Amino acid sequence: xxxxxxxxxxxxxxxxxxxxxxxxxxxxxxxxxxxxxxxxxxxxxxxxxxxxxxxxxxxxxxxxxxxxxxxxxxxxxxxxxxxxxxxxxxxxxxxxxxxxxxxxxxxxxxxxxxxxxxxxxxxxxxxxxxxxxxxxxxxxxxxxxxxxxxxxxxxxxxxxxxxxxxxxxxxxxxxxxxxxxxxxxxxxxxxxxxxxxxxxxxxxxxxxxxxxxxxxxxxxxxxxxxxxxxxxxxxxxxxxxxxxxxxxxxxxxxxxx
Amino acid sequence: xxxxxxxxxxxxxxxxxxxxxxxxxxxxxxxxxxxxxxxxxxxxxxxxxxxxxxxxxxxxxxxxxxxxxxxxxxxxxxxxxxxxxxxxxxxxxxxxxxxxxxxxxxxxxxxxxxxxxxxxxxxxxxxxxxxxxxxxxxxxxxxxxxxxxxxxxxxxxxxxxxxxxxxxxxxxxxxxxxxxxxxxxxxxxxxxxxxxxxxxxxxxxxxxxxxxxxxxxxxxxxxxxxxxxxxxxxxxxxxxxxxxxxxxxxxxxxxxxxxxxxxxxxxxxxxxxxxxxxxxxxxxxxxxxxxxxxxxxxxxxxxxxxxxxxxxxxxxxxxx
Numbered sequence: 001x002x003x004x005x006x007x008x009x010x011x012x013x014x015x016x017x018x019x020x021x022x023x024x025x026x027x028x029x030x031x032x033x034x035x036x037x038x039x040x041x042x043x044x045x046x047x048x049x050x051x052x053x054x055x056x057x058x059x060x061x062x063x064x065x066x067x068x069x070x071x072x073x074x075x076x077x078x079x080x081x082x083x084x085x086x087x088x089x090x091x092x093x094x095x096x097x098x099x100x101x102x103x104x105x106x107x108x109x110x111x112x113x114x115x116x117x118x119x120x121x122x123x124x125x126x127x128x129x130x131x132x133x134x135x136x137x138x139x140x141x142x143x144x145x146x147x148x149x150x151x152x153x154x155x156x157x158x159x160x161x162x163x164x165x166x167x168x169x170x171x172x173x174x175x176x177x178x179x180x181x182x183x184x185x186x187x188x189x190x191x192x193x194x195x196x197x198x199x200x201x202x203x204x205x206x207x208x209x210x211x212x213x214x215x216x217x218x219x220x221x222x223x224x225x226x227x228x229x230x231x232x233x234x235x236x237x238x239x240x241x242x243x244x245x246x247x248x249x250x251x252x253x254x255x256x257x
Numbered sequence: 258x259x260x261x262x263x264x265x266x267x268x269x270x271x272x273x274x275x276x277x278x279x280x281x282x283x284x285x286x287x288x289x290x291x292x293x294x295x296x297x298x299x300x301x302x303x304x305x306x307x308x309x310x311x312x313x314x315x316x317x318x319x320x321x322x323x324x325x326x327x328x329x330x331x332x333x334x335x336x337x338x339x340x341x342x343x344x345x346x347x348x349x350x351x352x353x354x355x356x357x358x359x360x361x362x363x364x365x366x367x368x369x370x371x372x373x374x375x376x377x378x379x380x381x382x383x384x385x386x387x388x389x390x391x392x393x394x395x396x397x398x399x400x401x402x403x404x405x406x407x408x409x410x411x412x413x414x415x416x417x418x419x420x421x422x423x424x425x426x427x428x429x430x431x432x433x434x435x436x437x438x439x440x441x442x443x444x445x446x447x448x449x450x451x452x453x454x455x456x457x458x459x460x461x462x463x464x465x466x467x468x469x470x471x472x473x474x475x476x477x478x479x480x481x482x483x484x485x486x487x488x489x490x491x492x493x494x495x496x497x498x499x500x501x502x503x504x505x506x507x508x509x510x511x512x513x514x515x516x517x518x519x520x521x522x523x524x525x526x527x528x529x530x531x532x533x534x535x536x537x538x539x540x541x542x543x544x545x546x547x548x549x550x551x552x553x554x555x556x557x558x559x560x561x562x563x564x565x566x567x568x569x570x571x572x573x574x575x576x577x
Binding site for chain 2: 011013014016017019024035093094095098120121122123124125126127128129130132133134138139140141142159160161162163164165166167168169178179215216217218219220221222223224225226229232233234235239240242243244246247249250251254256257
């Protein structure tokens with residue numbers, strides 16, 4: 001099977017966000033594999049181990065994305081592809097990213113593509129469904145279980161807490177939700193092996209695209225931090241009094257009751 | 258005149274609140290626009306269309322088909338593209354719900370348009386959306402193509418209902434076919450009560466709730482308040498409640514008017530799901546708990562002592 005994973009690097013969850021010159025300051029920040037993409041990598045490895053084939057992890061990013069790609073290879077993926085847009089794109093959006101991925105996948109034989117259901121940085125959740133549409137293959141989002149039998153896929157998907165059981169067929173794109181699996185940590189031998197695994201680097205020229213083809217349809221006008229919250233009021237006294245005071249504050253000060 | 262489509266979402270034939278919010282969002286994008294509600298389903302479609310008009314839409318287009326009973330990407334895309342072909346709108350507004358998240362990117366792809374997802378505010382032609390789990394915000398605008406946005410439920414207030422308001426409701430015949438994903442079964446796990454992502458008040462429990470029985474006082478308080486019950490990942494991982502209740506980075510994102518956190522320490526992943534709530538109350542034994550840093554009001558104490566007393570006080574308030 002030809003198994004592909006769409007991966008993105010994101011800020012570490014614990015990272016504090018700072019703005020410098022109108023953009024999010026990335027210098028010195030720790031980057032990780034987007035947590036939902038980790039589920040996708042883990043599931044891809046399991047599919048390969050059960051059905052044979054090869055796992056290719058694809059990222060649209062910059063030179064620094066190599067670190068997360070090596071981590072994915074250390075987890076057990078076979079090949080990595082970095083589409084480096086650093087020199088070509090000043091501002092891109094999901095439309096741009098999908099144009100690039102579409103061009104990459106034109107030359108690939110695909111059985112299944114797995115992605116995170118959302119990235120925890122910009123959180124648009126658009127790339128998976130948009131790419132499936134461009135490739136004209138079915139997609140299922142926020143999956144929590146996947147069984148493949150021949151060309152048939154039986155899937156459980158999370159719909160705001162309810163479960164939908166879905167039958168569909170390959171080739172297919174899925175986006176992964178928490179609960180699908182427990183992503184493994186790279187092992188030491190895995191990390192050693194990863195250094196020798198193939199990592200192909202492409203630029204948009206290599207995909208017969210130029211900057212105009214991938215020009216964003218949306219633009220970011222401003223980035224800002226939420227207003228600092230004033231310290232809250234911790235109530236004092238006996239529980240009975242605290243509770244009375246709280247209800248009165250919620251009613252007359254906060255006006256939410 | 259600008260024409261904007263507002264997508265109504267039905268669940269089991271019932272219209273979801275976020276549907277009304279798409280209409281007021283469309284009015285905020287362009288006050289003078291013609292707002293056309295689009296309603297898909299297999300039952301109560303015409304009633305829902307009339308409701309959309311009462312909440313401010315000018316008219317409505319419906320597609321009724323048994324294949325539209327449950328949301329599927331293929332079925333809803335066919336219906337949506339048929340309406341878009343007929344109406345040629347300048348923009349679309351959908352809820353950032355499970356269905357909206359699944360459908361909107363595909364429609365945007367078909368239209369080769371941009372899409373600004375999960376917006377919480379509209380300022381002229383700029384759209385405000387939280388990024389980095391609510392730790393920052395960005396304002397985005399459309400450079401080229403249709404104005405297409407999905408709105409986070411509970412952030413853009415709906416217009417007042419006007420029962421005397423009327424408008425044209427027209428049915429569009431669409432031959433829905435070749436669904437590539439077949440829904441075999443739907444297992445309801447989310448509670449029958451108030452929809453968590455649309456609730457005005459949320460009562461949430463964490464590890465401090467200690468057991469599944471420990472959630473009972475929270476449910477009693479939620480009943481009195483007409484609130485939905487949620488949970489932290491800690492409480493879900495410990496097996497005190499179903500994952501369908503989870504609020505946070507990997508769960509639901511909620512922005513109620515009032516969020517009452519009971520026995521929740523306030524890990525950053527949890528804050529990602531609730532820190533934009535309008536008013537936050539924290540009840541926790543540990544005065545150092547991080548949740549107090551985001552709370553507007555805090556009570557340091559045992560939730561099993563505080564919550565029942567609070568419930569009694571709230572009941573008393575309602576009687577008066």
